[in-house]
Amino acid sequence: MRIYASIYQALFCALLTALHSGNCRRNHQCLQKYEKTENHILACTDCPQTPLVRNSRSPEHCARKCKKAKKNCRAFNFQRHSQKCHLLPFDRFGTDVQKQSNSNFTLYEKKDYIRECITGSNNYRGRRSWTKSNITCQAWSDNIINEHTFYPDRYPAHDLRENFCRNPNNDPGGPWCYTIDPNVRAEECGIPQCSEEECMKCNGEDYRGRVDHTEGGRECQRWDSVRPHKHHFQPKKYRDKDLKDNYCRNPDNRLRPWCYTMDPKTPWEYCNITVCDSDYTEESIANTSTSCLEGKGTDYRGTTNVTPEGVSCQRWDSQFPHKHSFLPENYKCKDLRENYCRNPDGSEHPWCFTTDPNQRRANCTHIPRCGAEASQETECYEDTGETYQGTLSITRSGIPCANWSQHINRY
Structure with a gap:
């Protein structure tokens, strides 16, 4: 009897699990198949079927109602303040269907109906x-x-x-x-597969495609969700990274686009995305600078190779004295040549690993800004410069000058 009881108990648990997942009761999974657009709705002026309006306590609750409606629901407008969902029997490609701005709603569209991959x-x-x-x-x-x-x-x-x-x-x-x-x-x-529809350039920092599975075949977790994995890459905090839905992205300048996964045992994985034919374009080469910084200096290609304190930089292809993963072959479009200051990870300034075993890396803050460089170029001197009263404070090797008051009595 105990054997039969165990079998019945196992079957009952399996049935509950199937019902549990089938009805989308795990809230963090309900919105996986939807593309979200804030402050928008889908509206149809002359569709034979009208939206079904239902009371709802959350977008996840709407998604469950949409799933039950099956073929009669391809998207839904979630009315945030009144907590209602408008189940839509049409998609954005239907006749007389329009995507309209509306600050009271958030639009959720089933991705299967809107992508061509x-x-x-x-x-x-x-x-x-x-x-x-x-x-x-x-x-x-x-x-x-x-x-x-x-x-x-x-x-x-x-x-x-x-x-x-x-x-x-x-x-x-x-x-x-x-x-x-x-x-x-x-x-x-x-x-085409979605991984082939839109290729990535460089390390995929600007990739905005719709791949939502990892190279291991795992479904990506939504960026606006913290389940099953907690993380700090929230879309509202990183607005310039396009952390949309659960699409693969590279918000922290890793080797290539990645995502958190729906597998509780696998926090994150890289995504398999086709690389464009060439990492370099005429436009990207034209935007590089060899003498000054624009923005964060990600396009700086100059030859400054010492820290502001005068310590030599470590070569990028070397693992001594500091081991690292920024190898030239892994970041081909970042120009990690020699030991020049570069910004391969989107930091605030170009930087380098140092040859000092006690100092792992240093920001190259002594590289001049492009706006400031123009004013420095107008300065000049006569003869040996005894009467020079200008404001230039960097040596021709790029090393900042020390304050005169600290050394005035040495010579």
Whole structure:
């Protein structure tokens, strides 16, 4: 009897777990499939189906209601003050549908309906309607040219609308369709993986694509969530990093874009994103400076190689006296040549590791600002400069001058 009781208990727990996850009761997972847009709504002036308005205590609660509505909900407008959700049976690509500004709402759209690429799940719901050979797709409701059994009414969960490419049988080749060519029954549509849709330059600091799975196949955690992993990269705190939804990003200048994962045992992983053909462009080369700093000096390519105190910098390709990960081959577009001051991680100033074992790194704050350099260039002297009364306070090697009062009696 104890054996049977244990079996029944295990089955009961498994059933509860399935219901638990199926109903999206783990709040931090409910919004994983949505793209969020603050202060906006989707509105349709002449749609046959009108939004369903429901009371709701949170966006997560709205997402659960939207999931229960199934094919009748592709997005929802969450009204923050009145705590109501407007379940939308249409997406942004529908006829007469508009995305409008509204400070009282936050818009949540199912990502499957708004992106023209696929992830590992192949849940494509986009609008492509031709094959990789450029043959027009046959409507799923038609059965005249090429007969089939994939009728929209028979497979409601697969969104077999019009003649859009879909993957109702989970074919490993990705979305496909029947064609209007009697000689070509069906063909794949050649829709790209999201990792290939938008390539990254350099180390991906400016990557703004829609990859939301890691190179290990794990789903990314939303940046505005702290579950299952707590972190400080909140979108409102790092507005210039575009920490949107759960898309891979590189907010801290790591080797490449990454994300926190939904796996409690794996805090974060890198993402597999295609690298553009060239890390360098004419524009990026034109923006570099060799004599002064613009902004944080990320484009500085000068030859200053000592700290403000006059200590020589350590070579970037050396691990002595300080071990580090900023190797030239890992940051090819950061120009980590020799031992020159550089800013490969977006710090406030160019910096370098030092040759002093007791000082790991130092900011190269003695490199002049580009605005200040112009005024320094106008200064000059006659003969040996005995009458020079200018304000230049840096040697030609870039080392700051010491205060005269500290050394006036030495010579």
